[in-house]
Amino acid sequence: xxxxxxxxxxxxxxxxxxxxxxxxxxxxxxxxxxxxxxxxxxxxxxxxxxxxxxxxxxxxxxxxxxxxxxxxxxxxxxxxxxxxxxxxxxxxxxxxxxxxxxxxxxxxxxxxxxxxxxxxxxxxxxxxxxxxxxxxxxxxxxxxxxxxxxxxxxxxxxxxxxxxxxxxxxxxxxxxxxxxxxxxxxxxxxxxxxxxxxxxxxxxxxxxxxxxxxxxxxxxxxxxxxxxxxxxxxxxxxxxxxxxxxxxxxxxxxxxxxxxxxxxxxxxxxxxxxxxxxxxxxxxxxxxxxxxxxxxxxxxxxxxxxxxxxxxxxxxxxxxxxxxxxxxxxxxxxxxxxxxx
Numbered sequence: 001x002x003x004x005x006x007x008x009x010x011x012x013x014x015x016x017x018x019x020x021x022x023x024x025x026x027x028x029x030x031x032x033x034x035x036x037x038x039x040x041x042x043x044x045x046x047x048x049x050x051x052x053x054x055x056x057x058x059x060x061x062x063x064x065x066x067x068x069x070x071x072x073x074x075x076x077x078x079x080x081x082x083x084x085x086x087x088x089x090x091x092x093x094x095x096x097x098x099x100x101x102x103x104x105x106x107x108x109x110x111x112x113x114x115x116x117x118x119x120x121x122x123x124x125x126x127x128x129x130x131x132x133x134x135x136x137x138x139x140x141x142x143x144x145x146x147x148x149x150x151x152x153x154x155x156x157x158x159x160x161x162x163x164x165x166x167x168x169x170x171x172x173x174x175x176x177x178x179x180x181x182x183x184x185x186x187x188x189x190x191x192x193x194x195x196x197x198x199x200x201x202x203x204x205x206x207x208x209x210x211x212x213x214x215x216x217x218x219x220x221x222x223x224x225x226x227x228x229x230x231x232x233x234x235x236x237x238x239x240x241x242x243x244x245x246x247x248x249x250x251x252x253x254x255x256x257x258x259x260x261x262x263x264x265x266x267x268x269x270x271x272x273x274x275x276x277x278x279x280x281x282x283x284x285x286x287x288x289x290x291x292x293x294x295x296x297x298x299x300x301x302x303x304x305x306x307x308x309x310x311x312x313x314x315x316x317x318x319x320x321x322x323x324x325x326x327x328x329x330x331x332x333x334x335x336x337x338x339x340x341x
Contacts (some may be wrong), residue, residue, distance in 0.1 A: 001077055001078060001079065001150060001154070002073075002074070002075070002078045002079070002143055002145075002150065003078070003079045003080075003081060003143070003144045003145070003149060003150045003153055004069065004074060004078060004079070004080045004081070004141060004142070004143055004144065005080075005081050005083075005134070005135060005137060005139065005141065005142050005143075005144050006018075006024045006080050006081070006082050006140070006141055007027075007082075007083075007139070007140045007141070008027070008082060008085070009027055009085075011085055012084060012085025012086050014027050014108075015082070015084060015085065015086055016288075017109075018082060018091075018115075019091065019117060019120065019288065021112075022093075022114060022115055022116065022117060023112045023113065023114055023115055024070075024080050024082070024093075024095075024112060024113050024115050025108065025109050025111065025112045026067060026070045026108075026110075026111035026112070026140070026141065027108040027109070027140070028063075028067060028108055028111070028140070029107055029108050030051075030107050030108075031051070031067070031107075031108070031110060031111065032103055032107065032110055033047060033051070034101040035067065035068075035070070035071035035072070035099065035101065035111060036071055036099055036101065038071070041064060041068055044064050044067065044068060045060050045061065045064045048060050048063050048064060048067075065142075066139055066140050066141045066142065067141070069141055069142075069143070070099055070111055070112075070113060070141060071099040071111070072099075073143075074095055074099070074113060075095065076095055076096060076097065076098065077094065077095065078094070078095045079092060079093065079094055079095070079150075079153070080092070080093050080094075080095060080113075080115060081135060081144060081153075083124075083135045083136070083186075084121075084285075086291060087121065087257065087285035087286055087291070087305055088123070088124045088189070088193070088284075088285050088305050088306050088307050089120075089121045089122055089123055089124060089257055089284070089285045090122045090123075090124060090126075090127065090135065091117055091119070091120045091121070091122070092117070092118065092119040092120075092122065092153070092157075093115035093116055093117040093118060093119075094115065094116045094118060095113050095114070095115055096113075096114045096115060096116050097113055097114035098113075099111070099112075099113060100112055100113070100114075119157065119161070120287075120288065121256075121257040121285060121286075121287050121288065122161050123255060123256065123257065123284040123285060124190060124193070124306075125193060125194065125197060125255075125284070125306075126156070126161045126162070126255070127156070128152075129190060129191075129194075130146065130147050131144075131147075131149060131152065131153070132186070132187070132190050133146075133187065134146050134149060135186075136183035136186040136187060137183070138183060189306075189307055189310055192310050192313075192328070192330065193306045193307075193310065195328060196208070196306070196309070196310070196328060197253065197283060197306075199327045199328070200253075200327070201253050201283075202253055203225050205251050205253045205281070205283065206222055206232045206233060206251045207222075208309070208324065209232075209233060209249060209251050209281055209304075209309070210222050210233050210235075211320055211321055211324050212309070212312050212313065212316055212320070213233065213235045213247075213249070214319075215316035215319035215320055216312075216316060217237060218235040218236060218237060218241075218247070219235070219236055219237070219238065219239065219240060219241030220233055220234065220235045220241070221233065221234040221235075221241070222234075230248075230250070230265055230266070230268070230269035230272070231248045231249065231250060231266075231269050231273060232249055232250055232251045233248075233249035233251070234246070234247070234248060234249070234273065234275070235247040235249060235279075244276055245276040245277050246273075246274065246275045246276045246277070247275060247276065247277050247278065247279055248266065248269055248270050248273050248275040248277075248278045248279070249278075249279045249280075249281065250262065250265075250266045250269070250278070250279070250280050250281065251281040252280075252281065252282045252283065252284075253282075253283045253284075254282075254283075254284060255284055256284055257282065257284050257285040257286050257287045257290075258280070258282040258284075258285075258286050258287065258290060259287045259289055259290065260287070260289040260290055260293070262280065262282075262290075263280060263286075263290050263293060263297070263301070266278045266280050266301065267297070267300065267301065270300070277300060277301065277302070278300060278301040278302070279301070279302050279304065280301060280302070280303050280304070281304045281309065282303070282304070282305055283305070283306045283309070284305075284306070285305040285306070286303055286305065290303070291303075313328065313330075314330075317330065
């Protein structure tokens with residue numbers, strides 16, 4: 001059994017289609033060639049050069065290495081890992097069909113494999129850092145194999161995706177494997193995420209969210225620990241908190257993504273407190289049943305997962321209290337963006 005990393009678009013724009021269609025697509029624009037008719041990598045290489053008028057050999061080689069597997073290397077029973085860009089979660093499925101080419105699907109859905117998604121919305125924090133490092137590879141398709149990844153992911157599946165102990169940076173590099181450029185941004189978010197959940201899990205997360213709201217100019221009220229009557233924090237503008245907007249905030253730090261009932265509860269609570277809007281914070285993200293409601297609730301509710309909270313920390317860090325800064329010591333680092341040419 002092999003494990004393959006798949007990307008659902010640069011910004012996750014195809015993620016819902018992957019999950020709803022129960023497939024993984026090779027989302028390569030305008031690649032209207034049946035790959036099963038190409039029997040040699042050299043032939044694929046030449047096809048790409050001609051089709052896309054490529055001038056750089058390195059580009060053609062890189063593309064061919066990602067395109068070849070879906071038709072010629074993947075097998076029924078292999079697993080695919082789909083990191084979500086909509087949530088800080090991971091989806092995992094099993095390939096259930098041979099390679100298929102359907103020109104009638106239109107670009108970029110010509111090429112696909114059927115998949116049984118048996119584990120969706122697994123929090124990223126459930127995985128050890130070296131696995132997340134592999135999940136962050138800048139490739140549309142690639143095989144995951146560093147540090148016995150296949151065996152370890154299967155073991156996690158048997159253990160209900162239990163949280164593992166982190167490895168050090170020194171453990172991340174396997175000298176016998178090729179090095180793959182990885183997503184540095186995701187790595188940074190993973191590291192900060194683990195620090196925050198260590199310091200602010202449970203009721204303490206409400207303290208952090210309240211501090212962020214204060215930094216954004218809101219006056220707040222936080223419910224005492226215990227029964228919260230469906231709301232953890234109330235926030236409103238103006239010095240005394242009599243202005244608008246008025247916001248009901250619910251904060252969750254469970255190890256699993258939130259499902260629809262929690263969202264429905266918050267919406268009901270908003271009317272009880274005469275609130276204009278609701279803010280639902282879930283450190284482990286949200287299940288698809290919640291994400292499907294985002295358009296309907298766009299003018300009423302905002303959803304914050306761990307990445308959104310971290311972005312809010314970045315934007316408001318200078319206005320946070322010294323106590324919060326002590327628990328989350330971060331600094332801005334400027335570096336050259338190599339991907340920008």
